[in-house]
Amino acid sequence: MSRPVAIDVSHLGKTYDKVRAVDDLSFQVYTGEIFGLLGPNGAGKSTTLRILITLLNPTSGSARIFGLDSVKDADRVRQTIGYVPQERAIDRFLTGREHLELLADLYHLSTEDATRRIPQLLQLVELEQQADRPAKTYSGGMKRKLDIACGLLPDPKVLFLDEPTLGLDVQSRLRIWDHVRAMRERGITVVMTTNYLDEADQLCDRIAIIDGGRIKALGAPNELKVGLGGDLVSLTVREEDRVEKLAAAVRDLPAIRAVTTKPNGLDIRVDSPEKALPAILEAANRLTCQLEFIDYHRPRLDDVFIAHTGRSIKDDQPKAEDS
Amino acid sequence: MKEYSQEIRALTMRWVRRLSREKFSMLFTLVQPMLFWLIFFGNLFQRAADIQVTQSSSYISFLTAGVVVMTVLNNGLAGGVDLLFDKENGFLERLMSTPIHRTSVILSRFIFVTTITSLQVLVILGVAWLFGVQPVTGLAGVATILLIGMMFGVGLTAISMAMAFSVKSHGDFFSVLGFLSLPMIFLSSALVPLAAMPGWMGFLAQFNPMTWAIDAVRPLILQGWAEALPHVGMVIGVMVLFDAICLYGGARAFRRAIG
Numbered sequence: 335m336s337r338p339v340a341i342d343v344s345h346l347g348k349t350y351d352k353v354r355a356v357d358d359l360s361f362q363v364y365t366g367e368i369f370g371l372l373g374p375n376g377a378g379k380s381t382t383l384r385i386l387i388t389l390l391n392p393t394s395g396s397a398r399i400f401g402l403d404s405v406k407d408a409d410r411v412r413q414t415i416g417y418v419p420q421e422r423a424i425d426r427f428l429t430g431r432e433h434l435e436l437l438a439d440l441y442h443l444s445t446e447d448a449t450r451r452i453p454q455l456l457q458l459v460e461l462e463q464q465a466d467r468p469a470k471t472y473s474g475g476m477k478r479k480l481d482i483a484c485g486l487l488p489d490p491k492v493l494f495l496d497e498p499t500l501g502l503d504v505q506s507r508l509r510i511w512d513h514v515r516a517m518r519e520r521g522i523t524v525v526m527t528t529n530y531l532d533e534a535d536q537l538c539d540r541i542a543i544i545d546g547g548r549i550k551a552l553g554a555p556n557e558l559k560v561g562l563g564g565d566l567v568s569l570t571v572r573e574e575d576r577v578e579k580l581a582a583a584v585r586d587l588p589a590i591r592a593v594t595t596k597p598n599g600l601d602i603r604v605d606s607p608e609k610a611l612p613a614i615l616e617a618a619n620r621l622t623c624q625l626e627f628i629d630y631h632r633p634r635l636d637d638v639f640i641a642h643t644g645r646s647i648k649d650d651q652p653k654a655e656d657s
Numbered sequence: 658m659k660e661y662s663q664e665i666r667a668l669t670m671r672w673v674r675r676l677s678r679e680k681f682s683m684l685f686t687l688v689q690p691m692l693f694w695l696i697f698f699g700n701l702f703q704r705a706a707d708i709q710v711t712q713s714s715s716y717i718s719f720l721t722a723g724v725v726v727m728t729v730l731n732n733g734l735a736g737g738v739d740l741l742f743d744k745e746n747g748f749l750e751r752l753m754s755t756p757i758h759r760t761s762v763i764l765s766r767f768i769f770v771t772t773i774t775s776l777q778v779l780v781i782l783g784v785a786w787l788f789g790v791q792p793v794t795g796l797a798g799v800a801t802i803l804l805i806g807m808m809f810g811v812g813l814t815a816i817s818m819a820m821a822f823s824v825k826s827h828g829d830f831f832s833v834l835g836f837l838s839l840p841m842i843f844l845s846s847a848l849v850p851l852a853a854m855p856g857w858m859g860f861l862a863q864f865n866p867m868t869w870a871i872d873a874v875r876p877l878i879l880q881g882w883a884e885a886l887p888h889v890g891m892v893i894g895v896m897v898l899f900d901a902i903c904l905y906g907g908a909r910a911f912r913r914a915i916g
Contacts, residue, residue, distance in 0.1 A: 387754045389915075412756035419754075423747035427678040428671065439667030440755040442660045468678065484751070 337364040340492055340523040341386065345395035348381050355381040357547040358395070363492075363540075368514060368524040370538035372531070372639075374647050378547035379527040380496060386525065387417050387494050399492060413441070416490030418481045420497050426470035430461050430480045433469065434487055441488040455483040459513065475506030482513055486522075493517055495526035499533060511537050531635045531647060543642055550642040559633040562641055564591045564603040567614065570627035571599045580623050587613040599627075664757045668765035672739065676773070687777055690728045691784050695720060698848075699788070712850065713879050721785040722875035723847030725778050726867055729806045730841060732777070733813025734834055736770040737821035741830055744821065744914070753915060763818060763911065770814045771807050778806050790878065794885065798877040801889060808896035809870045815900070815907035822907075822914035846871045869895050 341363035438448035604610035699717035876885035
């Protein structure tokens with residue numbers, strides 16, 4: 335599959351005070367996709383993002399954005415990209431409109447361009463009503479929308495979002511997701527960091543799972559899940575002495591990939607739930623083995639994360655420091 | 658060049674807007690030095706201060722030069738505070754991710770601090786005038802005072818920004834600031850002439866750049882060009898050196914924090 339490449343990261347490394355925050359990272363982001371850097375806090379995803387937006391110089395390797403080097407052509411990269419930092423990066427004393435006016439000057443827009451674009455963007459993120467109120471009166475969701483409008487102001491080819499929905503309520507999150515999808519519709523390439531699995535799963539076209547400064551897995555969320563090997567059916571059996579017997583029977587059924595026994599039941603990896611589920615239930619019936627509980631789920635990104643990093647993403651969530 | 662001035666104008670306007678939104682804080686910033694030092698302190702010590710010692714007609718007239726330079730000191734040392742907050746909340750990153758010249762943010766801050774300080778110095782001289790203190794060197798003298806204030810202010814603002822870029826938390830920043838400000842004032846000729854200080858304090862005060870600035874401003878207000886010029890020449894030389902050192906340090910701290 336050869337798709338046009340927007341960002342080419344090659345053997346990227348960044349060392350702070352002898353600690354390797356990012357270690358030999360290589361990946362490509364395709365034009366027009368939503369690409370997610372998923373990982374726990376301190377995994378190196380923010381460092382990677384900050385190298386891409388020219389705020390950090392890599393210790394080794396390189397990052398190219400539409401062919402422009404993030405160090406040598408930093409100024410031209412900055413003209414090509416938009417950046418949406420984490421939520422608090424706004425000036426509480428300025429109004430929403432003033433934020434956009436300030437950035438319009440920093441991107442060297444002409445007065446005509448600025449007066450045309452700013453109302454459009456305010457309308458796009460639904461902030462027209464509050465545009466002339468100081469940002470300190472904004473809710474978290476409104477600040478985030480303002481952030482996004484700021485990121486879109488330069489009409490970027492690539493938009494970088496740092497934890498776009500961190501700390502937002504559910505409704506605001508969904509709204510932000512809609513905005514991000516709308517950007518993809520407009521042909522903008524989106525690169526975002528997140529430590530929310532559901533966000534990576536539902537919003538991103540492809541994700542890179544980063545842990546300890548390295549890429550552990552890369553691909554579309556679905557590919558990664560399928561790569562784990564089938565959907566998972568968990569049975570809890572009432573009479574524990576029948577577990578072995580049931581396991582033996584299930585192993586011979588069609589569309590079954592693997593069976594693991596637990597003291598009170600079975601974990602079954604299946605290729606096709608449509609075929610496997612009825613067969614499993616029938617086998618249980620035949621052996622008069624009463625089932626207490628059946629759980630069926632497709633592999634979640636959670637499972638992918640655990641499979642590749644050996645731990646759950648939530649294990650070290652409380653750490654505040656993110657480098 | 659057109660782009661550079663567009664950036665700097667916009668960034669400077671941001672500081673002005675912020676100040677105008679914080680009316681309360683603006684009022685205190687502007688009024689505090691006059692109220693505390695010039696009006697209260699000046700009048701309080703009117704009779705306690707010996708005119709023979711201060712060599713001037715009244716304590717307020719002696720103190721005016723000190724209050725002018727103190728204002729420059731305080732504004733300069735606090736000049737980096739807003740950048741510190743910008744650094745901490747990520748706004749600085751947002752600014753630096755735009756295609757602006759790397760020096761624009763800092764330059765806008767210098768312009769803003771220098772302008773506000775100059776306005777404040779003018780107001781202080783105006784209030785002093787109400788108490789009967791008229792600079793004997795006239796408008797040219799006032800312009801020279803502003804020049805000295807700007808030169809001193811640039812170095813101080815550079816120190817403040819260097820600290821803002823280097824400190825780990827803003828608690829550290831304010832501790833250092835609080836620690837620096839008052840000793841700088843007491844160990845200078847702002848409140849008492851060097852000759853009237855305890856020997857060791859007078860000795861230390863000689864090395865304080867604030868003393869040099871005050872010793873040039875004071876004769877401009879009280880005595881006249883003949884007495885003032887040697888001091889003015891001296892302080893300009895000293896300030897060029899002072900600014901060069903501070904700007905060099907500031908530039909290094911900035912590159913470490915941003916580059």
